[in-house]
């Protein structure tokens with residue numbers, strides 16, 4: 001009997017891991033990637049002999065099975081790196097994720113008492129709810145942290161980051177991504193600060209002591225090693241193969257068309273990891289008007305990375321630092337995680353800015369502001385910058401705008417008719433996974449398709 005065939009659209013880590021799973025289940029695999037290399041958001045970008053990530057990308061080992069596959073594929077290229085990340089707040093540097101004691105140190109005493117009371121009331125409300133949960137991010141943040149802490153810390157930052165006020169964002173993002181802070185923990189830290197209680201050992205919050213996984217060439221090693229392993233095992237991987245049309249007939253996808261080739265296999269299963277709105281627009285025949293309009297409503301926040309080669313041994317202590325009041329929201333220094341930088345005595349900085357396509361951050365016109373903010377933060381002076389270039393990601397973050405759930409449902413209800421199709425991963429499911437979770441999504445979707 002002929003083995004089943006899985007055609008995968010998109011060669012980010014989700015598509016690559018889905019291919020691993022499909023091979024393990026005995027399927028034939030064809031994978032089509034638009035760019036000239038694999039990796040998607042986690043791909044590396046080489047410039048004058050140095051590697052730059054799109055935002056410092058490191059693998060978490062939370063999913064043991066996925067980690068084991070990646071570890072084997074990367075072999076000796078894998079580096080273990082202790083997590084050290086910071087957030088710059090009110091002129092001081094704190095650990096990220098925020099610790100209770102950082103909140104204590106960073107807030108003036110009166111505001112602190114208000115914030116603690118708000119946090120405590122929010123915690124009480126969550127245990128004994130007196131009203132239904134709010135629908136927008138503002139209500140969700142207030143439910144999580146209380147009004148004073150929301151106004152003091154989250155409102156402005158969230159607005160600047162997304163370019164949308166938290167009132168216009170869905171509560172979903174906050175519920176999925178933001179950790180709950182305990183007022184009791186913060187209060188215990190308060191007592192420790194004034195030596196009214198014994199300091200605890202430093203074991204709260206697994207993330208603080210996490211080991212991350214990286215390489216001397218940055219993020220590019222993981223997708224490259226996964227792809228090499230797939231090719232060795234017989235998968236058919238194609239780059240420069242942007243999908244332009246997806247044909248369907250009687251509730252099945254029957255073929256996909258790229259510029260160069262028409263991949264026709266009505267018996268195949270199809271797994272799409274490309275951005276969901278684009279996938280919808282490529283369907284032929286076209287979906288009904290309400291599905292197309294739901295797809296138009298789903299938007300992504302683009303990102304521009306200013307990738308700098310700097311004539312300095314080191315610019316910061318951490319792997320990356322978050323900033324609240326600068327044109328950039330995060331700066332990474334991958335050399336601190338083991339990246340090789342040439343020539344000696346130099347380092348690279350990955351300066352991340354969320355933006356809109358075509359605005360001054362996207363076009364590079366914001367560079368003077370980037371330079372002055374880097375200098376103001378004491379990271380480097382304009383004279384230290386040897387070269388810079390831009391890396392763009394049009395689909396960096398799905399925007400969970402208020403009401404996006406209904407649009408997503410309209411689309412997924414429509415796609416449910418295609419028995420041989422799954423859309424998954426960060427772009428295909430319009431979701432927020434890390435690399436290992438995107439890989440898990442790919443693996444589950446592939447298994448579901450092949451086992452049905």
Ligand SMILES: Cc1cc2nc3c(=O)[nH]c(=O)nc-3n(C[C@H](O)[C@H](O)[C@H](O)COP(=O)(O)OP(=O)(O)OC[C@H]3O[C@@H](n4cnc5c(N)ncnc54)[C@H](O)[C@@H]3O)c2cc1C
Pocket residue numbers: 009010011012013014015032033034035038039040041042054055056057058059060241242243244273274275278303352396397424425426427428432433434435436438
């Ligand atoms: C700035 C930033 C930093 C991050 N840092 C980390 C981190 O440190 N650790 C971590 O675990 N996660 C991190 N993430 C999350 C991680 O990048 C993603 O979750 C993961 O890479 C998603 O993989 P994916 O395959 O689902 O999507 P993608 O990587 O977006 O892959 C989709 C693929 O589809 C391709 N494609 C698109 N259109 C077409 C088409 N028409 N035809 C064919 N192919 C197409 C794209 O080129 C791409 O390769 C970060 C994300 C961002 C934005």
